[in-house]
Amino acid sequence: xxxxxxxxxxxxxxxxxxxxxxxxxxxxxxxxxxxxxxxxxxxxxxxxxxxxxxxxxxxxxxxxxxxxxxxxxxxxxxxxxxxxxxxxxxxxxxxxxxxxxxxxxxxxxxxxxxxxxxxxxxxxxxxxxxxxxxxxxxxxxxxxxxxxxxxxxxxxxxxxxxxxxxxxxxxxxxxxxxxxxxxxxxxxxxxxxxxxxxxxxxxxxxxxxxxxxxxxxxxxxxxxxx
Numbered sequence: 001x002x003x004x005x006x007x008x009x010x011x012x013x014x015x016x017x018x019x020x021x022x023x024x025x026x027x028x029x030x031x032x033x034x035x036x037x038x039x040x041x042x043x044x045x046x047x048x049x050x051x052x053x054x055x056x057x058x059x060x061x062x063x064x065x066x067x068x069x070x071x072x073x074x075x076x077x078x079x080x081x082x083x084x085x086x087x088x089x090x091x092x093x094x095x096x097x098x099x100x101x102x103x104x105x106x107x108x109x110x111x112x113x114x115x116x117x118x119x120x121x122x123x124x125x126x127x128x129x130x131x132x133x134x135x136x137x138x139x140x141x142x143x144x145x146x147x148x149x150x151x152x153x154x155x156x157x158x159x160x161x162x163x164x165x166x167x168x169x170x171x172x173x174x175x176x177x178x179x180x181x182x183x184x185x186x187x188x189x190x191x192x193x194x195x196x197x198x199x200x201x202x203x204x205x206x207x208x209x210x211x212x213x214x215x216x217x218x219x220x221x222x223x224x225x226x
Contacts, residue, residue, distance in 0.1 A: 001116065001168060002026045004045040006036050006062060007078070008054045012101075016049070018185060019105045024144065024164050026182050033057025040066055045073065047112060050095075052079040052086065060093050067094025074115035078103070131167060133220070134207055139167045148206060158183055159201050166210060166220035175217040 003020055007013040008031045017027045028045065030036050034056040048066055050059040063075060077090040080101040087098050096115050099108060129142040138147045144164050146153045155163065165174065165182040180189045183197070198218055202210050211219050 001046040002028065002043075002172075003047045003049060003112075004036065004039065005029045006031075006033060006048075006050045006054055006059055008032065008051065015105065016108065019109070021182060021185055023109060024141075024168055026165060026169060026178060028181075031055070033059060033062045036062045037065055040069055044070065047116065048073065048075040049108075050075065050077055052077060052081060052090070060089060063090065063093045063095055074112075076108070076111060076115070078108075131170075133167070133209055137205075137207060137209060139163070141167075153204070155201070155204065158197060159204070162197055162201055166218070170220055173213050173217045173219045178217070 003025050005016060005027055013029055017029050020027050032055040037057055050063055052059040066075060074096045076097045076099055077095045078099045078101060082100055090098050097111050129140050131139045131141060133139060136149050146163055161183045176191055176194050179194050209220055213219055
């Protein structure tokens with residue numbers, strides 16, 4: 001799942017981002033609202049986490065813009081404000097939930113799972129952790145293992161992290177920056193290093209699951225029954 005995070009407190013933002021990356025999400029992080037207003041016109045996200053008091057443009061203004069463009073996408077406001085007026089403003093502006101600082105990251109995760117399950121799963125549907133990537137390949141979202149005809153495939157930690165990222169964003173183009181953010185947690189990684197990792201994974205796969213979109217990045221196609 002691709003998540004947009006707006007938070008200007010560096011340490012808190014880093015903790016949230018690291019936690020969500022470990023949970024298998026792709027996180028686009030911004031420390032001011034102006035960049036968020038620009039970003040929402042070029043990239044849709046599956047979830048939004050917004051602080052209220054942010055530089056340049058506040059979180060509530062961003063929330064209103066996001067609610068207009070993506071009314072059905074879950075949005076959580078995180079804030080140190082406990083005043084009922086701020087909470088009321090947040091909900092009237094389109095937020096799905098309000099989380100008061102300080103909070104436990106596990107609580108944030110629980111709320112994300114709750115809100116996304118309401119959007120993605122019909123009330124009578126059963127949760128299935130298995131994603132079918134082809135006639136032979138499946139991926140288990142709970143164990144983060146890739147299987148070929150039911151047999152676990154062996155990959156290094158970074159290789160499996162890359163596969164998890166692609167599976168979490170089926171059909172979307174993943175740029176070098178997206179891969180760097182997810183696999184290396186934003187740390188420096190040369191384009192050649194990223195390319196080498198992708199090529200290594202592609203060479204280990206028995207089918208062409210990952211496609212190189214020249215000049216843009218890479219994508220993993222979504223099977224018709226995935």
